[in-house]
Amino acid sequence: MPDQTPVSVDALQERVTAIFTRCGVRAPSAEAVAKVIVAGERDNCKSHGIYRIEGCLRVLAAGKVEGGAVPRVHDSGKAVIEVDAGGGFSNPAFDAAVDVLAARARETGLAALVIRDCLHFSALWHDVEALAARGLAGLSMCPSYSFVAPAGGKDPLLGTNPFAFGWPRAGAHPYVFDFATSVAARGEIELHRRAGTPIPEDWAIDAQGQPTTDPEAALAGAMLTFGGHKGSALSTMIELLAGAMLGEFMSREALDFMGRTDLLPRHGALVVAFDPETFSARSGRDPVAEGEKLLDAIAGQGARLPSQRRFQAREVALDSGILLSAAELEQLARFEAEGLAALDG
Amino acid sequence: MPDQTPVSVDALQERVTAIFTRCGVRAPSAEAVAKVIVAGERDNCKSHGIYRIEGCLRVLAAGKVEGGAVPRVHDSGKAVIEVDAGGGFSNPAFDAAVDVLAARARETGLAALVIRDCLHFSALWHDVEALAARGLAGLSMCPSYSFVAPAGGKDPLLGTNPFAFGWPRAGAHPYVFDFATSVAARGEIELHRRAGTPIPEDWAIDAQGQPTTDPEAALAGAMLTFGGHKGSALSTMIELLAGAMLGEFMSREALDFMGRTDLLPRHGALVVAFDPETFSARSGRDPVAEGEKLLDAIAGQGARLPSQRRFQAREVALDSGILLSAAELEQLARFEAEGLAALDG
Known part of the structure; x- marks a missing residue:
């Protein structure tokens, strides 16, 4: 090049x-x-x-994100740490709270971070890599915009709702995955529309709920979740845990709030940190060494780790x-x- | 009938x-x-x-489960409660600890239950329904026997690793899902073998790693995860969180320990309880009422809730x-x- x-x-x-x-x-x-x-x-x-x-x-x-917002960490002393992003970007809010989250997880065994009212655009692997770098396993999830139909339905209601997991490894990059619970990203359908090429059959349905390979019809209809009803269930879980449970927007309200689909969404996010040392202490086993047995066996049979x-x-x-x-x-x-x-x- | x-x-x-x-x-x-x-x-x-x-x-x-085992709850006062099943069934161990788990989750916002060394045969929806009945959201997961190949691999390494989630609803049964991270249950392949009928194409691979519809070849090869690499990632997460992190068996060691596939497996299990009241308190919103908006909208478009x-x-x-x-x-x-x-x- x-x-x-x-x-x-x-x-x-x-x-x-x-x-x-x-x-x-x-x-x-x-x-x-x-x-x-x-x-x-x-x-x-x-x-x-x-x-x-x-x-x-x-x-x-568009004035839809507060560039001057100062993240405020709210620590009640429980296993739940909260950070108010104040309508600003999610990233400085996460950075402001991650050390408190990690310290609390080590103290109590597991802890959660609630990010409130943030503009969210970044991949979730940042969150779980930051925890893995601190020796912690982590989950991260958030809603997005309601572009995805639940399994068996036809109307967009769920977000593309990403889900990420990280696990610390000894002397190696952590085990990390981060995937959308939709089959594809909306941007991929948009690329097919611009190129005038059909989309694969399992990506979306049209406004009547019928499977379609036409990207225009897909964008006017709804995207589908990966893995059928199982992916749909996971996506619903993310709406509930990272939306309803926090008292923050779920994907439909996020879209209503912004009123247009061409701006990045505002909502909350949920991160959970687990301290393997605490969880394994009474077993006498080294959790990271145990994890290596599995990850080595995956790589050893030629399968790529995410x-x-x-x-x-x-x-x-x-x-x-x-x-x-x-x-x-x-x-x-x-x-x-x-x-x-x-x-x- | x-x-x-x-x-x-x-x-x-x-x-x-x-x-x-x-x-x-x-x-x-x-x-x-x-x-x-x-x-x-x-x-x-x-x-x-x-x-x-x-x-x-x-x-x-076979003498592979301790019928007389008395579950011992170990509460360090942290957000992690442990119960030693002592080689007995998982169910009395869960019952012995669920109230402690629920009380701790209400106190700290979230809490985890580690079940150690149990014979596990039951569906995980029991666990998350028990938490939902106490007003808590819950996750439950455990390894099983290594019958499933990781995405891109060919050798059985992962379990059928179930994953369950529950969410409390007002005046209705809770929202609950409970699924295997394999495409199918091993018993379903066995039924096809007995009936002499082929299995669907995406269920399994043979011992050479090639897709197969022959149930005999599938049982001698490896089962596949649902949703391709995403399901494989989730299954790996369950091995790490509910196996390695606890210092309990992952699916391969569980199979090695029992030495035969016709007996139910012994391993650990992980249950996480979230208190929506704690997580939502500062938002001023009612998390259960928020959840109803989503669940009503799913049912309202004719999609069945799990x-x-x-x-x-x-x-x-x-x-x-x-x-x-x-x-x-x-x-x-x-x-x-x-x-x-x-x-x-």
Whole structure:
């Protein structure tokens, strides 16, 4: 790829932070948002990389996210830690609370973090990797926009509701998965629409509830969950635990609140941290060593562990920089020079 | 069905309890085991009903479960409660600890129950229904025997690893799902083998890792997870959280320990309880009322909520008794009269 230029992770972090600062985001929040965007780009997870800058700036321009919001951690002393994002991005809120969460999990065995009223755009693997780096297993989940029909239904009601899990490994990247409970991402259907190509049969139904391979009909209808009724059940669980239980928006209310589908959603999020040391103490076994037996046996039969491609891309990027195309660099430069004004250009 | 005779739930409970007592299970444990077996039969969930009695008696006869084990609750005062089943059935252990778990969850917001070294044969919906009846949301999971290959692999390593979730509803049965992370149950493949019919294409692979519709080849190969790599990831999570993290068996070690596949497995189990009141308190919203908006909208579009068939069967059974066939009644009578000696008859 001849038009690719390497940019170091640190340099990209500085540039993306500066873009957000210039667009009215307070410095520590700009840094937190940039960190997850650069991490996505670093891991060659392009859908959560610098491509996301424009989407974030659009919600800022629309006045639908509070760039100046200061996350407030609320610690009642129980096993539930809360952080009020105050309508700001989820990332600085998570960063503000993760150490409290980790300390509480080590103290009580498990603890939960409730993030309230945040603009959420980032992949959930950040959350569970941050916990794994602290020796903790973790779950993370949140609702999104109601684009997905429940199994047996026909109307969009559930979000694409991602679910992530992380497990600490000794001397290796953690075991991490992070998947949408919908079969596909909405953006993938949109790409098929633009390309004029049909979508696979199990992705969506039309407005009458019939299976469709027409991306237009799918976008006017509803997406489907992965794994039939089991995926639908998991997605429903995420609405209940990370929406209703917290007293935060479920996916339908998130969409009603924003009133349009082209802006990133605002809702809450739930993260649960487990301390394997506490859980295993009386067994006399080393939980991380036990986990290795399973993970080695998976890899040993030639099956790929989730996130491995991401970790490989990360090592390359940390070593020799992140490769950005001329078009990407041009867009970065435009955002740096013009801030929110670049959006209409 | 002319040969069906109604038996009241209470009468069946008494008879099944008596069978286990006669076979050397201490009275409170016999009662707990009978309770879940009768609940399965009552809910027309035949695979977990009185059909299970024989399997339980076989492990008793093989000396692989401790009928006299007294569950010991270990409460460190943290958010993790442990109960040592002592090689006995999981059900009396759960019953011994569920009130402590529920009280701790209300106190701290969430709490976990670790069940150690138990013979596990029952559906997980019992656990999450017991929590929902106490106003709590709940997760339950456990490993089983390593019959399932990870996505992209070919050798059996994961269990059929069930996952259950429950959510309390106002004035209605709770929202409950309970599913295997394998596409199908091993017993279903066995039924196809006996009937000489092919299995669906996505159920299993043969010993060479190739897709197969031959039940014999499937039983000699490996079962597959539901939902491809996502189901495989969930199943791996269950091995790690409910096996490695607790310092209890994962599915491969459970199979090695028992040394044969025709006896029910011994391993641990993990149950997590969430108190919606604690999680929602600062939001000013009623979490159960919020949940109803979602569940009503699912049912309102004609989609069936999971467990509804079970709850309907339950209402019929509580009203007019559980219908048992002549063959089922005959087997019950034989177990009552002969105890373990009936196994070879």
